[in-house]
Amino acid sequence: MRSKAITRSDCAAWRIGASCRAGLIVAGLLLASAAPTAAQSRADAPSLEQTFASSLTTLPAEPLSTSGAVYVPAYSSVSIAQGKARADFSVTLSVHNASETKPLVIRRIAFFDGAGKMVQSYLKAPVALKPFATVEAFVPTLDTRAGTGANFVVDWAGSGEIAEPVVEALMLGTFANGHYAFISQGRPIRTTGKD
Numbered sequence: 202m203r204s205k206a207i208t209r210s211d212c213a214a215w216r217i218g219a220s221c222r223a224g225l226i227v228a229g230l231l232l233a234s235a236a237p238t239a240a241q242s243r244a245d246a247p248s249l250e251q252t253f254a255s256s257l258t259t260l261p262a263e264p265l266s267t268s269g270a271v272y273v274p275a276y277s278s279v280s281i282a283q284g285k286a287r288a289d290f291s292v293t294l295s296v297h298n299a300s301e302t303k304p305l306v307i308r309r310i311a312f313f314d315g316a317g318k319m320v321q322s323y324l325k326a327p328v329a330l331k332p333f334a335t336v337e338a339f340v341p342t343l344d345t346r347a348g349t350g351a352n353f354v355v356d357w358a359g360s361g362e363i364a365e366p367v368v369e370a371l372m373l374g375t376f377a378n379g380h381y382a383f384i385s386q387g388r389p390i391r392t393t394g395k396d
Contacts, residue, residue, distance in 0.1 A: 249310070249323050249336055256334035258304050260327065265306055265358035269392035271368040273353040274385045275312070278345050281376070287349070290374035290381070292340040294353050296330070299364035304329040307366075308356040310338050315350020327358075330366075342374060355387065365389060 250257065275292045298305035307330055310323040323338045330336060338353070355368050368387030375381070 246339075248325070249338060250325075250328060253334075253336040256331055256336055258329045258331045260306060260329045261304055261360045263360040266361055267363055267392075267394045268308075268356070268358040269365060270390050271355045271357070271366065271387035272390045273355070273368055273370050273387040275340070275347070275351040275353055275370045276349070276372050276383075276385065277340050277347050277351045278349045280349050287345075288374060288376040288381075289342050289345055290372040291342045292351070293371045293373070294338040294340075294355075295335055295367075295369050295371070296337070296355055296357075297335045297367040298330040298332055299367050300332050300359070302332055303359055303361075303363045304331060305363065305366055306330075306358040307336065308358055309354065311354050312338070312340065312347060313352050313354065314347040320346045320351075353387075354390075365392065 273294060275294065277290055277292050279288045279290070280286075281288050294310070296307060296310065306327050307324065308327045311319050312321040312323070314320050328336070340347070340351075353368075353370065355366070357366050370385045370387075371382065372385070373380075373382045
C-alpha cells in the first residue's frame with residue numbers, strides 16, 4: 202500500500218488546525234523511526250569475527266606460502282521487464298575451508314559494485330578459519346548499494362599445500378508473489394605458491 206504524505210495545505214483544506222499539525226509531527230516521527238536504513242543496520246550488526254567466533258582459530262605461525270583470490274558474482278539486484286524494473290535479493294556469501302587438517306587464512310572479503318568500486322570490507326584484519334569451518338558475509342535485500350553488477354573478492358592464504366576454499370553466494374528473494382533462490386559459484390582469479 203502506497204502512503205501519501207500529509208502537507209500543511211491538506212491541514213488548511215481540512216480546517217483542522219492545531220490537531221492536524223500535531224498529526225503531521227507524529228506521522229513524521231513514525232516514518233523516521235519505522236524502518237532503519239541499510240547504513241544503520243550495518244552499523245548495528247555484529248562483526249564477522251564476533252558472529253563466527255566458533256569457526257575461527259589463531260593465525261598459523263608458519264609462513265603463508267600458498268595464496269589466492271576468488272571472485273564471486275553476487276546478484277543483489279537483477280534487472281527485469283526489459284530493464285524497466287529491478288528485483289532485489291539478499292545475498293549470503295559462504296567461505297568454506299575445504300582442508301580437513303589445516304587452517305585457512307582469510308585476508309580479505311570485499312564487496313564491490315558494478316563499476317568496480319569497493320562498497321564494503323567485511324574484515325578488519327586477517328582471520329584463520331578452522332579445518333572444514335565456514336564463515337559468511339550477508340547483504341540484506343534493502344542494501345542496493347552495489348547494483349546489478351555486484352561481486353565479492355575473497356583473498357586467502359595457507360601454510361604449504363592446502364585445498365582451495367569453496368566460495369559461493371546464495372541469493373534469496375521474493376518477486377511477483379514468487380520466491381526465488383539461486384547460487385553463484387566463486388571462480389579462482391589468482392593462485393600462487395601451490396606445491
